[in-house]
Amino acid sequence: MWGYVLRRLLATVPVMGVVVLVVFLILRLTPGDPAAVIAGDYASAADIARIRSQLGLDRPLLEQFLTWLAQVLRGDLGTSIFTNLPVTTLIAQRLEPTLLLALTTITFSVLVAVPLGTLAAWRAGGLLDRCVMLFSVAGFSVPVFVLGYLLIYLFAMGLQLLPVQGYRSPFTDGLGPFLRHIALPTLTLGTVFVALIARMTRATVMDVLHEDHVRTARAKGQHELRVMTRHVLRNAAVPIVTVIGLGVALLIGGVVVTESVYNIPGLGRLVLDAVLKRDYPIIQGLIILFSFVYILINLVIDLVYTLFDPRIRY
Amino acid sequence: MHIGKTGRLFAVAAVAASLAGIPEASAEKVLRVIPHADLKNLDPIWTTAYISRNHGYMIYDTLFAMDENFVPQPQMVGEWSVSEDRLTWTFVLRDGLKWHDGKPVTAEDCVASLRRWGARDGMGQLLMSAVASLEAKDARTIVLKLSEPYGLVLESIGKISSNVPFMMPKRVAETDPFQQIQEYVGSGPFVFKKEEWVPGAKVVYERFRDYVPRSEPPSAAAGGKVARVDRVEWLYFPDQTTALNALLAGEVDIFEQPANDLMPLLESNPDVVVDIVNPIGNIGFLRFNHLHPPFDKAEIRRAVLMAIKQEDYMTAAVGNPKYWRTCYSVYPCGTPYENDVGSDILKVGDIEKAKAALQAAGYDGTPVVILHPTDIPLLSAFTQVTADKLRRMGMNVDVQAMDWATLTSRRAKREKPAEGGWNMFHTWWIGADVIDPTAIAFSGNPDKGWFGWPKDEELEKARAAFARAQSVEERKEWARKAQERLLAIAASGHIGQFFTPVAYRKSVTGLIRSPVFFLWNVDKQ
Numbered sequence: 001m002w003g004y005v006l007r008r009l010l011a012t013v014p015v016m017g018v019v020v021l022v023v024f025l026i027l028r029l030t031p032g033d034p035a036a037v038i039a040g041d042y043a044s045a046a047d048i049a050r051i052r053s054q055l056g057l058d059r060p061l062l063e064q065f066l067t068w069l070a071q072v073l074r075g076d077l078g079t080s081i082f083t084n085l086p087v088t089t090l091i092a093q094r095l096e097p098t099l100l101l102a103l104t105t106i107t108f109s110v111l112v113a114v115p116l117g118t119l120a121a122w123r124a125g126g127l128l129d130r131c132v133m134l135f136s137v138a139g140f141s142v143p144v145f146v147l148g149y150l151l152i153y154l155f156a157m158g159l160q161l162l163p164v165q166g167y168r169s170p171f172t173d174g175l176g177p178f179l180r181h182i183a184l185p186t187l188t189l190g191t192v193f194v195a196l197i198a199r200m201t202r203a204t205v206m207d208v209l210h211e212d213h214v215r216t217a218r219a220k221g222q223h224e225l226r227v228m229t230r231h232v233l234r235n236a237a238v239p240i241v242t243v244i245g246l247g248v249a250l251l252i253g254g255v256v257v258t259e260s261v262y263n264i265p266g267l268g269r270l271v272l273d274a275v276l277k278r279d280y281p282i283i284q285g286l287i288i289l290f291s292f293v294y295i296l297i298n299l300v301i302d303l304v305y306t307l308f309d310p311r312i313r314y
Numbered sequence: 315m316h317i318g319k320t321g322r323l324f325a326v327a328a329v330a331a332s333l334a335g336i337p338e339a340s341a342e343k344v345l346r347v348i349p350h351a352d353l354k355n356l357d358p359i360w361t362t363a364y365i366s367r368n369h370g371y372m373i374y375d376t377l378f379a380m381d382e383n384f385v386p387q388p389q390m391v392g393e394w395s396v397s398e399d400r401l402t403w404t405f406v407l408r409d410g411l412k413w414h415d416g417k418p419v420t421a422e423d424c425v426a427s428l429r430r431w432g433a434r435d436g437m438g439q440l441l442m443s444a445v446a447s448l449e450a451k452d453a454r455t456i457v458l459k460l461s462e463p464y465g466l467v468l469e470s471i472g473k474i475s476s477n478v479p480f481m482m483p484k485r486v487a488e489t490d491p492f493q494q495i496q497e498y499v500g501s502g503p504f505v506f507k508k509e510e511w512v513p514g515a516k517v518v519y520e521r522f523r524d525y526v527p528r529s530e531p532p533s534a535a536a537g538g539k540v541a542r543v544d545r546v547e548w549l550y551f552p553d554q555t556t557a558l559n560a561l562l563a564g565e566v567d568i569f570e571q572p573a574n575d576l577m578p579l580l581e582s583n584p585d586v587v588v589d590i591v592n593p594i595g596n597i598g599f600l601r602f603n604h605l606h607p608p609f610d611k612a613e614i615r616r617a618v619l620m621a622i623k624q625e626d627y628m629t630a631a632v633g634n635p636k637y638w639r640t641c642y643s644v645y646p647c648g649t650p651y652e653n654d655v656g657s658d659i660l661k662v663g664d665i666e667k668a669k670a671a672l673q674a675a676g677y678d679g680t681p682v683v684i685l686h687p688t689d690i691p692l693l694s695a696f697t698q699v700t701a702d703k704l705r706r707m708g709m710n711v712d713v714q715a716m717d718w719a720t721l722t723s724r725r726a727k728r729e730k731p732a733e734g735g736w737n738m739f740h741t742w743w744i745g746a747d748v749i750d751p752t753a754i755a756f757s758g759n760p761d762k763g764w765f766g767w768p769k770d771e772e773l774e775k776a777r778a779a780f781a782r783a784q785s786v787e788e789r790k791e792w793a794r795k796a797q798e799r800l801l802a803i804a805a806s807g808h809i810g811q812f813f814t815p816v817a818y819r820k821s822v823t824g825l826i827r828s829p830v831f832f833l834w835n836v837d838k839q
Contacts, residue, residue, distance in 0.1 A: 031716065033723030038355070040362035041741065042436055042476065042754050044762055048726055054492050082354040083513045084494045093512050152559055164559040165551070260553040263560070265515035269552060273352065273514050276689070278719050 001306070004314030005299070012295045019291045020072065020284075024065050027280050033057070034081045034278040055081060068284065077288070078281035080274075087285035090270060097167045098266040100178075101258075102251035104186040109193035110244060116194070117201025118228060124206055132198055139195025148188045148261035155184060165263035185262045189255060193247050200243045204236035211235070237308035245301035253290040345543040345822075345838050348557045350571040350814075350831070352550040353517050356506070357494045359434050362476035364744065368831055371535070372519050372546070373414070373500035374480035377405060377424060377456075378472030379535035382593075382827060384650055384749065386472030387536035389528065390419070390481060390501070400463055400784065401446075407454040410526040413483055414505045421450035426487035428456075428471065428479060433491040435477035436754045440781055441470040465783045466752065474535050474830055475746040503527070503541040503834045517548040532835045534828040542824065542837040561586060561817060567838055568818040570831055573691075574633050580817045590637070590813045591825050594646040594745030598627055598696060599755070600807030601766045603737050606730050608682065608709075613675035615804035616659060620671055621703040623663030624810040631695035632812045641811035644756065644797045646745035650786075651793035656801035660808055669707045681710045683731040685739040687718045696740035696809060725765040739765075745811070746829035750789075751777045751796035755806070758799070766806070773799035 035052040036043075043051075052058045056067070071078055077087035120132035156164040162184055168177035208214060209232055217231045218224075256268035267286065274282035305312045351365040358370030379389040388394060392408040411419035425448055432442035446461040458467070471479050481487075481501060489495045498506045504519035511517055527538035549566060551557035554573045561569045562583055572580060572588075580588050600622070602609040609615050628638040641647040642657035662668070682704060686697045697713065704711045712731075716724065721739060729735040748755050757763030758773030773796060780792035800806070816825065824835045 031723065032719040033726070034719075036722040036726050037719050038361055040476070041743070042362045042747075042764075044754075044764075045726055045728075047434075050492050080513070084355070084357075084496070085513065090513060094514075149555060152556075156563060157559060160563075164563045164565055165556050166549075166560075166565070261556055263515075263549070263551050263553065263556050265512055269514055273354075273552075276717065276719060277354065 001314050023287045032278040077285035094267045094270050105189045108190040113194040113197035117198040120202045121205035136195040136199045139191045144257045151184050167264045204239050208232045208236045249294050249297045343543040344545045346547045346566040347568040349548045360494045367476045370480045372504040373502045373506045375502045380474040381533040381536040386468040401460045403458040405456045412524045414499050421456045423484045425450050426484040427481045430487045430491050431479040437470045503539045519546040539834040571814045572817050588815045588817050590815045595813035596742045598809035599741050604768045608680045612803050617671035619659045620662040621668035627809040631692045638812040653794050655794045656798040665706050681712045683737045684713045685721045686713045686715045687721045688715045689717045751780045768805040
């Protein structure tokens with residue numbers, strides 16, 4: 001298996017190479033000029049040209065690309081054009097809220113969705129199943145920002161149980177403030193993922209429930225709980241793990257709306273701000289990071305398959 | 315280890331208290347503010363961004379500062395004098411001025427700061443072009459010698475908006491003006507806490523305990539800058555609704571620029587005050603590109619001005635009439651150079667008359683490319699109103715949607731519209747930036763002027779004469795002449811004056827009335 005892991009890790013190199021090149025070219029071909037944004041309303045064309053020159057944006061594209069590539073290979077993602085801070089510092093500042101929000105959301109989603117989906121499949125066609133399916137459709141259909149505002153209105157403005165916004169670190173501010181601030185964002189994002197994972201669990205479990213080995217287990221008189229956990233869920237795990245893994249990847253890069261609604265300084269907002277300002281080094285650095293995370297998570301998912309399905313070998 | 319029953323009770327209570335988020339007892343007074351934008355850049359000379367200017371006012375100080383009557387008053391300067399021929403200006407720094415690192419502020423620091431500012435700022439460049447020498451005579455005395463009489467010495471070094479001539483230590487001020495500074499040491503009322511800065515989220519300042527404020531009461535940027543809170547936190551909210559909720563819930567104290575559609579909610583809350591602290595507000599601006607048809611002809615530009623009805627723009631973009639007014643002076647209404655010379659054309663507001671004028675001007679159906687920044691609601695509304703008016707006048711309009719960042723690079727292009735250029739875009743200026751004819755918005759020099767590049771020698775003469783004028787009356791006369799030319803050539807369209815109120819909790823007091831948002835003198839009960 002270690003050979004497989006090594007091969008997969010080596011395969012990331014050309015993939016990352018393509019990502020790096022495409023991202024660089026797309027950014028340079030997209031309209032917009034950071035020098036013009038920096039120069040502001042009062043600048044003359046000469047001012048803008050001078051700022052472009054200082055930023056190195058007037059050099060040939062190939063030269064710019066090679067300079068940046070050399071930096072990246074040294075582990076240096078460059079410096080933000082606007083804040084003048086290293087991109088790695090900016091990412092490090094945002095990593096904790098994003099990772100912890102992803103962790104709480106996935107934990108909440110799995111703890112709620114897998115039992116719900118399993119119960120719905122077990123009692124397919126019944127009231128519980130219909131309720132789960134209704135929730136699932138609603139969870140998909142309601143936009144995240146609407147759900148976010150509703151929860152804020154109810155729990156923060158109305159009942160005044162939780163704060164409206166913000167992020168507190170469990171390491172510097174304490175566990176209590178962290179949990180109070182992360183509760184509503186987790187519930188908001190978790191609703192979507194509960195809907196997704198519950199639906200996927202239900203469908204997969206229903207398929208497995210009709211297989212021969214389950215019938216055999218029941219015929220042998222095994223307890224229904226044991227049948228569900230040892231024979232059904234274990235065999236249904238592969239697609240569920242895939243969805244959970246993709247969910248983690250999405251949560252790390254794509255929760256801009258939730259971060260904005262709850263004012264959480266995460267990576268999603270960092271990338272959005274950078275795009276709006278054309279802060280090339282930040283966008284490039286983040287896309288490299290996100291691509292790497294996606295590749296890594298896919299690898300982890302593939303490895304996790306072997307835990308649930310002994311037939312899978314690498 | 316054995317924990318007794320009482321110990322377990324204490325432990326449970328401690329965990330419960332922690333989860334309930336009971337705040338720790340603290341005597342520190344913290345003011346939490348939602349600024350109008352995210353602070354992305356810390357060098358207020360390198361960028362003209364208003365948020366960087368506001369950051370500058372927190373940590374830096376200025377030699378002179380504009381008071382609420384738009385008159386420059388000494389700030390860091392104690393005594394000053396000017397020679398009889400008005401060519402030699404001498405400024406002596408006040409006693410006790412210190413940088414945040416504890417070192418004394420010297421005249422050499424100020425000379426270096428003025429030079430860096432003078433290389434970047436438009437008004438600074440004008441001043442420096444008239445300067446023969448600028449030197450530190452001793453540790454506290456700055457001597458500025460002019461090569462020719464210049465009427466705006468104090469107005470320049472006391473200018474209130476970007477780029478503000480902030481004083482920095484010499485080692486910082488010697489940074490190339492086109493490079494960002496790397497050290498953020500000021501001598502202003504607050505100290506910047508760089509280690510707590512999270513771009514896109516939070517900026518922290520602490521009171522500078524060694525700051526020596528002037529004894530006069532605060533008046534706009536002038537007077538005593540007394541920091542009344544221990545710590546100020548700027549918390550940037552990308553989402554206006556969340557910002558509103560945070561203010562209503564008391565999680566923040568001040569919301570600098572709430573969107574207009576939030577006003578009814580804010581105004582109806584008994585714990586919140588909605589107040590216009592900027593008395594001159596902002597000026598809506600429609601900008602023509604003078605280089606290319608059809609707006610290379612003054613008659614066609616003037617025909618468009620005849621279609622402008624400021625009420626239409628302000629109603630669409632701002633809404634509540636409490637927060638806007640019509641203003642037919644090119645300088646903001648309520649400021650010293652407001653006048654009505656040549657402004658009749660801005661009052662026509664009649665599509666049929668505009669249509670007739672357009673035909674008389676010989677419009678041949680050339681497409682008009684309007685840049686439409688869809689990510690800024692106010693400018694998007696301006697654009698849509700204009701597009702509708704031009705279509706009703708019979709113009710062939712091509713509205714091109716884009717984000718603001720794209721617009722800022724596109725508007726710098728002098729190429730023909732069909733080759734990536736443009737014919738028109740909209741923006742707004744804060745009133746303080748267009749208060750007199752020296753503003754770059756009013757330039758008539760296409761080589762050094764602002765995007766759109768009007769060319770008018772008479773206008774340039776009037777602007778130059780204004781800058782050299784020594785008396786207020788003389789300046790007013792040249793300001794009127796400049797306005798006359800600006801409207802005669804229809805350099806731009808002026809589409810109304812609007813105000814952005816500040817919303818704050820009732821516990822907050824002491825906000826200063828000024829075109830720029832200041833946080834000294836602000837207290838929290």
